[in-house]
Amino acid sequence: xxxxxxxxxxxxxxxxxxxxxxxxxxxxxxxxxxxxxxxxxxxxxxxxxxxxxxxxxxxxxxxxxxxxxxxxxxxxxxxxxxxxxxxxxxxxxxxxxxxxxxxxxxxxxxxxxxxxxxxxxxxxxxxxxxxxxxxxxxxxxxxxxxxxxxxxxxxxxxxxxxxxxxxxxxxxxxxxxxxxxxxxxxxxxxxxxxxxxxxxxxxxxxxxxxxxxxxxxxxxxxxxxxxxxxxxxxxxxxxxxxxxxxxxxxxxxxxxxxxxxxxxxxxxxxxxxxxxxxxxxxxxxxxxxxxxxxxxxxxxxxxxxxxxxxxxxxxxxxxxxxxxxxx
Amino acid sequence: xxxxxxxxxxxxxxxxxxxxxxxxxxxxxxxxxxxxxxxxxxxxxxxxxxxxxxxxxxxxxxxxxxxxxxxxxxxxxxxxxxxxxxxxxxxxxxxxxxxxxxxxxxxxxxxxxxxxxxxxxxxxxxxxxxxxxxxxxxxxxxxxxxxxxxxxxxxxxxxxxxxxxxxxxxxxxxxxxxxxxxxxxxxxxxxxxxxxxxxxxxxxxxxxxxxxxxxxxxxxxxxxxxxxxxxxxxxxxxxxxxxxxxxxxxxxxxxxxxxxxxxxxxxxxxxxxxxxxxxxxxxxxxxxxxxxxxxxxxxxxxx
Numbered sequence: 218x219x220x221x222x223x224x225x226x227x228x229x230x231x232x233x234x235x236x237x238x239x240x241x242x243x244x245x246x247x248x249x250x251x252x253x254x255x256x257x258x259x260x261x262x263x264x265x266x267x268x269x270x271x272x273x274x275x276x277x278x279x280x281x282x283x284x285x286x287x288x289x290x291x292x293x294x295x296x297x298x299x300x301x302x303x304x305x306x307x308x309x310x311x312x313x314x315x316x317x318x319x320x321x322x323x324x325x326x327x328x329x330x331x332x333x334x335x336x337x338x339x340x341x342x343x344x345x346x347x348x349x350x351x352x353x354x355x356x357x358x359x360x361x362x363x364x365x366x367x368x369x370x371x372x373x374x375x376x377x378x379x380x381x382x383x384x385x386x387x388x389x390x391x392x393x394x395x396x397x398x399x400x401x402x403x404x405x406x407x408x409x410x411x412x413x414x415x416x417x418x419x420x421x422x423x424x425x426x427x428x429x430x431x432x433x434x435x436x437x438x439x440x441x442x443x444x445x446x447x448x449x450x451x452x453x454x455x456x457x458x459x460x461x462x463x464x465x466x467x468x469x470x471x472x473x474x475x476x477x478x479x480x481x482x483x484x485x486x487x488x489x490x491x492x493x494x495x496x497x498x499x500x501x502x503x504x505x506x507x508x509x510x511x512x513x514x515x516x517x518x519x520x521x522x523x524x525x526x527x528x529x530x531x532x533x534x535x536x537x538x539x540x541x542x543x544x
Numbered sequence: 545x546x547x548x549x550x551x552x553x554x555x556x557x558x559x560x561x562x563x564x565x566x567x568x569x570x571x572x573x574x575x576x577x578x579x580x581x582x583x584x585x586x587x588x589x590x591x592x593x594x595x596x597x598x599x600x601x602x603x604x605x606x607x608x609x610x611x612x613x614x615x616x617x618x619x620x621x622x623x624x625x626x627x628x629x630x631x632x633x634x635x636x637x638x639x640x641x642x643x644x645x646x647x648x649x650x651x652x653x654x655x656x657x658x659x660x661x662x663x664x665x666x667x668x669x670x671x672x673x674x675x676x677x678x679x680x681x682x683x684x685x686x687x688x689x690x691x692x693x694x695x696x697x698x699x700x701x702x703x704x705x706x707x708x709x710x711x712x713x714x715x716x717x718x719x720x721x722x723x724x725x726x727x728x729x730x731x732x733x734x735x736x737x738x739x740x741x742x743x744x745x746x747x748x749x750x751x752x753x754x755x756x757x758x759x760x761x762x763x764x765x766x767x768x769x770x771x772x773x774x775x776x777x778x779x780x781x782x783x784x785x786x787x788x789x790x791x792x793x794x795x796x797x798x799x800x801x802x803x804x805x806x807x808x809x810x811x812x813x814x815x816x817x818x819x820x821x822x823x824x825x826x827x828x829x830x831x832x833x834x835x836x837x838x839x840x841x842x843x844x845x846x847x
Contacts (some may be wrong), residue, residue, distance in 0.1 A: 332838070348821025514653040
């Protein structure tokens, strides 16, 4: 069963990705160059980071809507600490990372201690974090002129070709992959996703594991904020608006069930790549940017529909007992 | 209760808040959110969610504007807007109830698709120069506001009575509490879910129409963030996200509470940028209070 599901989503996604690359190679100027391949990775780093940490959260059956707002808040705080509090960039970045973990901790606290649904808690913090970012900047302040050494993180190239944020992306990918697929933590995420109650009876400290997933989510969102600010060279309160939905899209496209229990880090990365290649390929082919959004939505629906139909066909005798699923 | 507290603070510190014109203007800004929040509450009570309403809202607004510009009579254009909303809802409903896809993912996809499709089609252009008969239905501001308020009150009353006394309304609660049990009791959960999404779409269309008549042009970016606003209002109003529980009166209070924050900040001479942060804080406070009560109740029942 597991093998089948693996086969379906990943092959489908690899096919989509291959098809995209083939088409854009024909239609796009400079699409197939080495430089552009690195550019795709450079531009997908922030969404990629968010999608990476969203994966364990979704595997536990939860969701984190606050990552985009967290990115915005952390971007503003980074700017504020550096410019107004006069901290050196390294120290300001460190404080920002702590703030990210603390924000994740707030979500974790409400979700695990009060048994509140993650959707609602993170909807509240989605509004709260973005609102704090707006309040801190009074809606207009914009932080610019960061020192060169910090901007290198987002705009520089190692050895002249490799974007400087790529090592970070790679390191976080490997770390999260190891966490989810090679440790007992990852195993317990999956167990919790299938059944929190069952996991508790199996002796898994459910609250601690859930808290880890959400704190990690906040921490990496702060990291994504640092990369984002370095890349665009400015920090405004609206940084990262809508990123949470892109991250969730990438994870779901990668085959993780929104009900929890399944999902893998490498398919999430495939999902991120499929979205990024689509967006950049369309731009290089002189197509309107809106088309990328439309196709993203259509792709998501198509992949899910194919999967649902396949499941229905293979499980026909059980069909009548399958009630409508909740969120 | 929180709404009462906020109103009391306002009454003490800024009596100007309660002048008739001010209240009427809050009412007319709150109407679209209220209608959408009612629809969302039904969806949440049936244990689904819909985050595409903001995009549907924008689509219906633009459609209504364009049809009026093409000299369709007002009632026909209004029906078309509501119908378009119902079609969007039916599309969601078909995928969710028909194929059993998770509603949050389906509506995430349709949210992006409608919004970007609209942007592609209109290229961000406003619908300008609407005829006199469109704004406030040609009744002038005061008359129009009363008419809009009347329509909303009517729809709200029907919804309240419907969820309470109609068997179809009770089915929504039954499906939300336990779809399998509802099926065994002879309810068809798929049909109920589909119907809920159609009603959601139609209400969004109506809300879009009643919002559009307030201005003499239509902004294609309208309705951005409406989904989260209305979900927040429903949750603050006591609708349980796990389905099967919630009343529309609570939703009304939730909508009013969240809508009063922005004008209240102005009247209390606080910086308006705090609105979103306060809204988030109120949502978290409301759910925390609820969660704490349940945790304490379960503890005391154990001991």
